[in-house]
Amino acid sequence: MNINEIAKLAGVSRATVSRYLNNGYVSAEKKEKIHRVIEETGYIPSTQAQMLRTKRTGLVGVIIPKINSDSISRIVAGIGDVLHGEGYQLLLATTNNDEKEELEYLQTFQNNHVDGVILCGTIFEKEHKRLLKKYQVPIVIVGQYYKGEACVYHDDCNAAKEVTRLLTKSCKRIAYIGVTPKDKAVGTERRKGFLAALSERSLTEVASEQVQFRMEDGYQAIGRILKKYPDTDGVFCATDHIAIGVLQYLKEKDNKIKVTGMGDSGTATIVEPKLSSVHFYYRESGKEAARVLLEMLETQVKMKKEIKMGYEVIERDSTKNW
Amino acid sequence: MNINEIAKLAGVSRATVSRYLNNGYVSAEKKEKIHRVIEETGYIPSTQAQMLRTKRTGLVGVIIPKINSDSISRIVAGIGDVLHGEGYQLLLATTNNDEKEELEYLQTFQNNHVDGVILCGTIFEKEHKRLLKKYQVPIVIVGQYYKGEACVYHDDCNAAKEVTRLLTKSCKRIAYIGVTPKDKAVGTERRKGFLAALSERSLTEVASEQVQFRMEDGYQAIGRILKKYPDTDGVFCATDHIAIGVLQYLKEKDNKIKVTGMGDSGTATIVEPKLSSVHFYYRESGKEAARVLLEMLETQVKMKKEIKMGYEVIERDSTKNW
DNA sequence: GCAACGTGTGGTATCGTTCTCACATCTTGT
């Protein structure tokens, strides 16, 4: 069932059917006829043919490190909120934190397929910069500041600074557990904020560990730290996941030092003690990124809008006496 | 840059370039020439044109109620594991638990766009049955048993039964908190298993609440139950989320009755007491569903394979004396 | 010697749309 058949059945030309489906400029009489035929046959235009002809796919590629993450699934949900409403579908690509896969997907998406890309990135190396510099498809980066491209990011530095103050107000020997500085947002910025808060009080960190994003990493890191510096009285963790691993260790050892996380994951209020953390409006970030992309798609202009999202420090029990 | 240009530059016909890209049957000499031209120009075949011509899109539609869920994100991850490897991309559609949206996406996907569909369904009503009966696109249902279609589902009934035994071995006045029976897997089957375990010991439930999937629902439901039946000594919850809400309430009231969940979400080991639950191999379910779909895509046969996945009961602290 | 087959090649039709153009008709304003 194609547009030709419909045209024949309705006794009009193919072009008129096409207009009926798109512009207008069709007489009421023929409109009625075409409408009836389409109704009867259940005809639906071939998206493939439309894609070929119009160069629009109605697809937006979303590249994420992994789906099974609180923050990322919220971002994706936000993107969906906005884009689904505008008739776009999300083409999801998970990279499993593999930089090479990420680059591959960027390539794939660029070549074809999608009208735009939203990149939920973590690490940007030379290869990324080269690729992004001459990227053909509208792209928005979310979760990281990236000079020269549209991006929606979080005020990681100040957020980290403020949450660290929950520690510095009562602790003197504070340790740091974070991630690789290659991750500018989570690794570098949060560390910068952490150190800024310490120097406000003329403190220096007791110890610093660099780990992955998993709970076990936090668990083990705090073990190493406490072994070496048993008098540590506060721990800053770059993510809630890490912090929860830390709490688990502390509970086992019945060591009630203070802990902060970042991200306010769903589990932050479930652990005991409830975790002090920073809430980022991830869903909003996703929405915002989608809106910027939409704007680029509509105007066809590559604008390098940079949107910094707010945050909210939430003090719970892990920075009190528990 | 299209296949014509490449053909011209390489001094061969368009067809030969096409063969070079697909079958073979090209002389070494021309292969070399074409290869060089493609290399130089960075030419990439238009997916849109390929889609139109071949009727293959390389896309698989995945319909899920919401992305921000432990079980679902694991299923999606599993689907991705398998399908990405075979050159398919996932087209994600979230329905926000809205039946109408789900039907819409099913329609959208059927009409065009995708080679196959994986439906992560919850509720199947008349409308679904009508639609699925004459569905044109290979489809696999995951998470629910569905007669007449390929499906990958879990042994919810026996899993619920076994996990309930963790309660019946020491409790006599057991309450039930579940979800709507419209959800066959989570609502009906799990309840059936629960009741079966009770009757093994000639027990009857003390109370039964039907709620949504959120933590707050569990929190409030257990409040209502304990108000009416303060001597309740065990609670079966149809999902971990609900159970965690229940635990939160119990901790606040310092009431240490026994609790079970189902699904073994990431938070089950984080709450205090650690939650006894059932582990479903969601990621495997996703993989399995993807494999079944692949088989259907390859053979072009609509097979109604039904795969029941295993489970593992995990006893933790919430069914011990905590 | 020639039928049968495998290999290699190009021409052309085709997929199902939308776009451009030419032209016809119907409203306006002056």
Place this chain on the structure above:
DNA sequence: ACAAGATGTGAGAACGATACCACACGTTGC
């Protein structure tokens, strides 16, 4: 009354690939 514009229509050319067909050549086997 007539130009200018809005409205309405269809023919035919794209879009960029693959599929099908015809044909050419070289090798076999009998």
